Amino acid sequence: MIPNDIKITPELVKEHGLKPDEYQRILDLIGREPTLTELGIFSAMWNEHCSYKSSKKWLKQLPTKGERVLIGPGENAGVVDIGDGQAVVFKMESHNHPSYIEPYQGATTGVGGILRDVFTMGARPIAAMNALRFGEPTHPKTHHVVSGVVAGVGGYGNSFGVPTVGGEVNFHRRYNGNCLVNAFAAGLLKSDEIFLSEAKGVGMPVVYLGSKTGRDGMGGATMASAEFDENSAEKRPTVQVGDPFAEKLLLEASLELMASGAVIAIQDMGAAGLTCSAVEMGAKGNLGLELNLDMVPTREPNMTAYEMMLSESQERMLMVLHPHLEEQAEAIFRKWGLDFAIVGYTTDTLRFVVKHHGEVMADLPIKELGDQAPEYDRPWVEPAKQPVLDVADVPAPANYAKALLDLLGSPNLSSRRWVWEQYDHLIQGNTVQRPGGDAAVVRVERPNGGTAKGLGFTCDVTPRYVEADPYEGGKQAIAESWRNLSAVGALPIAVTDNLNFGNPERPEIMGQFVMALKGIGEACLALDMPIVSGNVSLYNETNGEAILPTPAIGAVGLMDDVEKTVGVAFANSEDVILLVGETTGWMGQSSYLYELYGREEGAPPPVDLALEKKTGDFVRDCVIAGRVTAAHDLSDGGLLVALAEMAMAGGKGARLLLPETEVPLHAFLFGEDQARYVLTASPIEASRLIVDAAMAGVAATAIGAVGGSELVIPGHLTVAVADLRERHESWMPSYMSAA
Amino acid sequence: MKSAVLVFPGINRERDLARAFHEVSGVAPHMVWHTETELPDVDVVAIPGGFSYGDYLRCGAIAARSPIIEAVRRHADRGGYVLGICNGFQIVTEIGLLPGALMRNASLKFVCKEVRLRVDNASTAFTSAYAPGQVIRCPIAHGEGNYFADAETLARLEGEGRVAFRYCDEAGETTDAANPNGSIHSIAGILNERGNVLGMMPHPENLIEALQGGIDGRGLFESLARVA
Incomplete structure (x- = not known):
């Protein structure tokens, strides 16, 4: 066992991911050399993952307030009022590094962590999503990572009992050595029963709940704050192991305990485990906290203070309880078969004291641990913009049917059924819009009965756009989520962001971050979607x-x-198909260019936020008024891919009569201009919609009618819906079944 | 209809099932914790889906040894109705109230989707609201729903009309493509000899309202309401 008073060498400091100047800051702060446990605590609190030291300056500039926002960033998850005394709690969080090293466990613990964030606030989880990005399909690791991550997401969510209703899956060579696993969860609670992490009162018992502490996940947050190299597989022991059964018990026990009135404050043990949760509870409440590690339930004998403080064992919680309700609380946890131990007390000293075997292993100023973390204003340069691509530089396809089929059968545009059929998306019985459409819709019953409400959920970003122009790409990510929600009839009310970037110490990467956030912030303001x-x-x-x-x-x-709500499926033959929005034939960074020609060129489509707002509001009003039979936003692949998706979903064809335009046909069909939708409506309603659109200042054009079993553009394309389906559905299963 | 829904640690479709009973009968079922040793006075005992005890060891194996199980056995012996869905089906086979076992899906993957079921015996307490041979839509969500029984058991099940539901295509044909988990004889749900215990992998409780995409699952609960 390494003694606690070991000499702190520069090597040891480096191994803890701390820079020499950061270590100097520690020395200045405490006025002496830290103990080993203290060094571990600092490394846990001051790494990038926990301290946001490179990003804080920019995150502060994002719009986070709004009429509906009850709790913004800074707690375990955000809380947004949805009326009737109800609120939705949600957050998205990455588990990228662990998922690449150990795909199944990395993904499960990512899902587990985000679910815990949600129910820690007192909410029962009602929906989950996952945004997954993998390397190119031909890369030797991709197959293994996809298979493990998808199984892990399903393995945890299915057992826990939350419907996984949506998400994204993309492939690109730039994720070859670093996949992204971004897990989203949302829960429902009463808006006057929100639980927070702020400890209150001196001498209150600090209670440890859930699974036992083991040596797994040691230093995970520090790992997540470093780059990878060829030796990264050696970091496998830093990946935690998930137990969805324990989490389900923890959920039920926590909600039962909260309902009993015994809970003063609660914080889940996520990144940096016991350290982070204890410090946060104390620091937020302006209280000190003393932990006695002899009381911590451990899975293995002879664990040191250092190990216990840095373990990232899963399915654990820390609570501050009302002392007189301790027994009642313990009974609830015993009922669910979970560990329950009083491991410390709040104090008025503002010190974070850790004792083990009667010895003080750490004694640190609690506020400074969190507040005095280094904060960097890292140098950044605005990334060079790509020139606008001339449509003349983009070849038209020799065969439109083949081009469409190739797009629908490409790794990025093919059906994700293989993925979402491994996720239980129907549990809880409230899934109204299932995966595969623009946004998922989940029913929310009002406390006093009456017409049920709905919550829409979507995950979006087009990384190719962000690479080409971080500012426009950032705007586009928000705009696309706005469109996906509007298309199902939901009013976008708030956003969570999961910002995945490279090394912020490189000015060009920091530039991407800064500019993307600028775009995101502007779009959130314009569309009234606070983060x-x-x-x-x-x-x-x-x-x-x-x-x-x-x-x-x-x-x-x-x-x-x-x-x-309406879906994307063509519903009735004879329905008129309306193209809503302006089409200029924007081909820069399009899926057409990338999937068919391997070209990533040009500026991405610009996003006109005022136009997005106007168009989205118009579309949503039409949906809610019951005037349309289907609605679909236009994104990757443009108009023709969207129409094909509507045809496949409805099992019905369409005959298109395209308007006269100066835009070349291939750019009209495959261009990715923003702020566009396809709607279908009965012929009578369609004529009225065109008039109303004009009144609202929104372009709407009839471009054909639903019917038959083929998608037809006279003179250019005739393809059976069954053939579209065959190509669309086959890529992923055949890729995944190949060894 | 008076009903009870059993709750084991790790069960997660108990609310879905309770809702279905409530919707159809107008009465909320009793929720019964696994440590109880007596059941309330009910007509139907339902064991919901989920992952009791994490499905560790073997699906349903640990739940089958819970204190409440003796009361379930007595209820069945008295002729009371027992409905086991998904994990509940696995538990009921582990108890021995139904023959055979549920193995890992042939695909080795968890699968959640809507399938078609053919009602192969519509003259049971659980299926009388359906027409014989009727094809219904029904969601499934499981990783271990691959039903297996030895030849002798199968012959008895088939001979005695104890296969209640079979996976089929839209036309009602039992094909390999329409069988989502590799179940022998495309079996989705079976009855005991007396006809008062039904075990099935699919989730009729998730398709009882138009908002859920259809109401094909209601028939099962309506059938029970007729007799109980």
Whole structure:
């Protein structure tokens, strides 16, 4: 066993991920050399993952307030009012590094962590999503990572009992050495029964709940704050192991305990485990905290203070309880078969004291541990913008049917059924819009009966766009989530962001971060979608190559009457197909260019936020008024891919009569201009919609009618819906079944 | 209809099942914790889906040894109705109230989707609201639903009309493509000899309202309401 009073060498400091100047800051702060346990505590609190030291300056500039926002960033998850005394709690968080090293366990613990964040606030989880990015399909590791991550996401969520209703899956070579696993969870609670982490009162018992502490996940947060190299597999022991059964018990026991009135404060043990949760509870409440590690339930004998403080064993919680309700609380946890131990007390000293075997292992100023973490204003340069691509530089396909089929059968646009059929998306019986559409919709019953409400959920970002222009790409991520929610009839109300970038110590990466956040912030303001929670994952690099900048957005929308939602499927023959929005034939960074020609060129489509707002509001109003039979936003692959998706979903074809335009046909069909949707409506309603759109200043054009079993553009394309389906559905299963 | 829904640690579809009973009968079921040794006075005991005890060791094996199980056995012996869905089906086979076992899906993957079921025996307490041979839609969500029984047991099940539901295609044909988990004879749900215990992998409780995409699952609960 390493003694606690070991000499702190520069090597030891480096191994803890602390820079020499950061160590000097520690010495200045405490006025002496730290003990080993103290060094571990500092490394846990001051790493990038926990301290946001590179990103804080920029995160502060994001819009986080709004009429509905009850709790913004800074707690375990954001809380947004949805009326009737109810609120939705949600957050998205990355588990990238662990998932690449150990895909199954990395993904399970990512899902477990985010679910815990949600129920720690007192909410029962009602929906989960996952934004997953993998390397190119031909890379030797990709198959293994996809298989393990998808099984892990399902393995945890299915057993826990939350419907996984949506997400994204993309492939790109820039994720070859560093996959992204971004897990989203949302829960429901009463808006006057929100639980927070702020400890209150001196001498209150600090209670440890859940699974036992083992040596797993030691230093995980520190690992997540470093780049990868060829030796990264050696970091496997830092990955935690998930136990969804324990988490399910912890959920039920925690909610039961909260209902009993015994809980003063609660914090889950996530990254940096006991250290982070204890310090946060004390520091937020302006209280000191003393822990007696002899009382911590351990899985293995002879664990040191250092190990216990840095363990990231899963499915654990820390609570401050009302002393007179201790027994009642313990009975609830015994009923669920979980460990329950009083491991400390709050104090008025503002010190974080850790005792083990009667000895003081750490004695640190609690406020400074959190507040005095280094904060960097890292140098950044604005990334060079790509020139706008001339449509003349993009070849038209020789055969439109083949081009469409190739797109639908490409790794990035093919059906994700293989993924979401491994996720239980129906449990709880409230899934109204299932995976595969624009946004998932989940029913929320009002406490006093009446028409049920709906919550819409979507995950979006187009990393290729962000790479080409972080500012426009950042705007686009928000705009696409706005469209996906509007298309199902939900009013977007708030956002969580999961900001995945490379090494912030490189000015060009920091530039991507700064500009993407600028775009995201502007879009959130313009579309009234405040950011209520989030997570930053930096150092996503392997051997010096960064991932595509990937600010994944998880957005939530609200419907007053869930029955009003519509899906993407063509519903009735003879329905008129309307193209809503302006089409200029924007081909820069399009899926057409990337999937068919392997070209990532040009500026991404610009996002006009005022136009997005106007168009989205118009579309949503039409959906809610019951005027349309289907609605779909236009994104990757443009108009023709969207129409094909509607045809496949409805099992019905369409005959298109395209308007006269100066835009070349291939750019009209495959261009990715923003702020566009396809709607279908009865012929009579369609004529009225065109008039109303004009009144609202929104472009809407009839482009054909639903019917038959083929998608037809006379003179250019005739393809059976069955053939579209065959290609769309086959890529992923055949890729995954190949060894 | 008076019903009870059993709750074991790790069960997670108990609310879905309770809702279905409530919707159809107008009465909320009793929720019964696994450590109880007596059941309330009910007509139907339902064992919901989920992952009791994490499905560690073997699906349903640990739950089958819970204190409440003796009371379930007595209830069945008295002729009371027992409905086991998904993990509940696994538990009921572990108890021995139904023959055979549920193995890992042939695909080796968890699968959640909507399938078609053919009602092969519509003259039971659980299926009388359906027409014989009727094809219904029903969600499934399981990793270990691959039903297996030895030849002799199968012959008895088939001969005695104890296969209540079979996986099939839209036309009602039992094909390999329409069998989501590799179950022998495409079996999705079976009855005991007396016809008062039904075990099935699919989740009719998740398709009882138009908002859920259909109401094909209601028939099972309506059938029980007729007799109980």
